[in-house]
Amino acid sequence: MNDADDDLNASAPSEPGEVGLVEPRDFVTTEPFTFDNGQSLPGFTLRYETYGRLNAARDNAVLICHALSGDHHCAGIHSLNDKKPGWWNNLIGPGKAVDTNKFFVLCANVIGGCQGSSGPSSTDPRTSRPYGITFPSVTIRDMVRTQKLWLDSLGVASLYAVIGGSMGGMQVLQWSLEYPAFVKRALAMATTAREGAQAIAFNEVGRQAILQDPEWNHGYYPKSGGPRVGLAIARMMAHITYLSDASMDRKFGRKAVSARRKSAPATPSEDVSELSMEGIDPVAPAATFDVRFEVESYLRYQGQSFINRFDANSYLYITRALDQFDLAATHGSLEKAFAEVQAATLVVGFTSDWLFPPDQNRAIALALLRAGKRVSYAELSTDLGHDSFLLESPQLYDLVRGFLN
């Protein structure tokens, strides 16, 4: 029915605060863990953070699942000198949409990652060298199963909610079908139940950039080294898929970089500054390909900062985990995949997301509906592309708050 009642200002939340200083911790288990592909590890580590307190009933836990390049640090700061807070700090905190006054919020770096959890860059106790590509291959389900062991160790009785965007959204779906009684609410954003050909294609270009870099060396490289050029190019390309035509044009347009900033390196990596050939060589180059547009400078910066925090092998592993994700194929159909789900689910798509477009998000909601499950689907109009789920949007905050309360 059509109506126009005013329940918008039903409960104005008090001024939200900040999580503040936080410290990562490690969950270390020495129980052997067998991955989906049959390989196993004698134990593993997950690095995680928590905000808020677990209540006496141990049922107010809200698990945050991170995306491909994210990590466990989703809110607060590690030191007063930090320039940036955790990646979902706008959503998580006292009085915020995911209210740490009410909820015990947790987030762990995924298995296969490189921010403290066990992954290809971890040291293999057998060789005292990094695992490299001897690390077992990882799936979204492996990420979820390892996190379940971690939550069990903390005494979490059930998840009030599990929330994530992009690859985090895939984990949300996997959580609700893997542990149906454990998950009360599932909130998946900007995601898919089946990685499509376009998304696989982008990941493959990124992997090729890494694999073709001689420094990759079949996965064996020292901690400080490795395929820095390849990884930076992979990141540059992937970053484009997180934005949109409109948002990039608004931010950069055709703006040229100032002369001062032209001193930025010509390649995404740190080496090779332009040599001046002027007046020396009679066959000096007639064209130069140093940075000309703001958008180039931005992408080079993104590539540069990424190689300082991310491991190339982890990038290979996690993109492979994304590409393998296909709940319909794994279970026969999406409806069968969701047959056991008990959680109330909310799926959120974003109109300008062309990596996991609204249709792929809608398909999740429709399959859950067909399976007779409680599911809502909302679609936010934004021109910010795939990364919309991370951006400041009071409309999105209201939706998340409403779903959790």
Added chain:
Amino acid sequence: MTRPSTIKRSVDMQIIADWVEPGARVLDLGCGRGVLLDYLVQTKQVHAVGVDLDFDKISACVRRGLTAYQGDMMALMRALPENHFDRVICSRTLEELPDPGAIIEQALRIGRTITVGFVNHGYWKNRTAAFFLGRKPRNAVYTTAWFESRPTNPASIADFEDFCALRKLKIARRAHLGGDWKTASSLFPNLLAGYALYDLTR
């Protein structure tokens, strides 16, 4: 604040609630902020799903603890199997829909019953506005001028019953309300009823 429309809504809401079986699976086409579905969940413990085009309306439904789907109602219905719902409700939405016949047809595929509630364009006050004044009706129901209105496709009770006969749809129940949308109106409904509710089955 209680607006006139809020009072009026309550009577048709009550009629719909009387018609809905307890615990039924219900889809509300054009669910808005979920006022009707919330009422049906409270009074009849229905399993409710709403559909609407607007993000903020879906958000309001979610805040009420309802499940709601943002998108085109035809696309949603086409994606669902036969008899997925016991009842589909189309209340105060019909006159704003393109191709209402196709929507009713789809609703009766995915649901056993459709409840339709609509403003009777044959109501005498709606007629006089056009007849004597030569104007688009403006009153408590049609509150906006033509240039600020959504596209409407008004129907009268006579139009609607003709449609049901043409499509061989069974009218299981009907209720006609007077110009105040409160009191029952039985005499010459096409002239004297301001609002009409129907339960249709295949």
